[in-house]
Amino acid sequence: MAVGKKRLADYGLQSERVLWPDKGPSEFEQELGDIESQLGLTTLEKAIAWSQTRSMWPDTFGLACCAIEMMSIVSSRYDIARFGMEAFRSSPRQADLLIISGRVAQKMAAPIKQIYDQMLEPKWVIAMGACASSGGMFNNYAVVQSVDKIIPVDIYVPGCPPRPEALMEGIIRLHERVQAGVPSAYEVGGVAK
Numbered sequence: 001m002a003v004g005k006k007r008l009a010d011y012g013l014q015s016e017r018v019l020w021p022d023k024g025p026s027e028f029e030q031e032l033g034d035i036e037s038q039l040g041l042t043t044l045e046k047a048i049a050w051s052q053t054r055s056m057w058p059d060t061f062g063l064a065c066c067a068i069e070m071m072s073i074v075s076s077r078y079d080i081a082r083f084g085m086e087a088f089r090s091s092p093r094q095a096d097l098l099i100i101s102g103r104v105a106q107k108m109a110a111p112i113k114q115i116y117d118q119m120l121e122p123k124w125v126i127a128m129g130a131c132a133s134s135g136g137m138f139n140n141y142a143v144v145q146s147v148d149k150i151i152p153v154d155i156y157v158p159g160c161p162p163r164p165e166a167l168m169e170g171i172i173r174l175h176e177r178v179q180a181g182v183p184s185a186y187e188v189g190g191v192a193k
């Protein structure tokens with residue numbers, strides 16, 4: 001579990017030697033480093049957050065050219081299975097990650113909202129590519145100028161199209177957020193006005 005490195009005094013150890021003001025970290029402290037991860041201590045909340053990042057199943061959902069890049073993340077080259085995420089679910093009721101990969105036509109706004117509403121909590125959303133994030137080059141009445149106008153978004157991945165590595169970066173950033181206890185966009189609520 002990623003926790004900032006602290007001195008033993010910061011963890012409440014009150015020995016005279018540890019509290020020596022001008023003494024740096026001892027050998028013991030240096031070896032221990034992050035005491036929480038070294039000793040295997042954690043909280044139930046952190047354990048749940050960790051397990052959520054190792055079983056975050058994406059919904060099978062693609063909109064345009066970006067979806068081709070998204071599909072490749074299950075290949076051996078990018079290997080999303082290392083996070084336990086290779087099972088793209090065909091039902092939103094079995095998925096907790098929605099990757100919006102491509103431009104969102106006005107016609108698709110209602111189905112996307114319905115799919116999102118059918119997903120169980122907790123749930124997260126990644127806006128993949130310029131079109132999903134901002135409408136991209138399609139600055140016209142037919143395309144929603146960012147999916148965050150209809151559903152809350154956790155992570156935006158830039159690019160046209162983003163390479164699979166960029167999507168992986170977005171997924172890893174999302175995992176870091178979950179493990180750090182940052183509430184999902186769904187919990188924070190609200191969409192862009």
Ligand code: SF4
Binds near residue numbers: 065130132161162
């Ligand atoms: S961002 Fe580029 S690649 Fe992705 S859907 Fe838009 S035009 Fe296609």
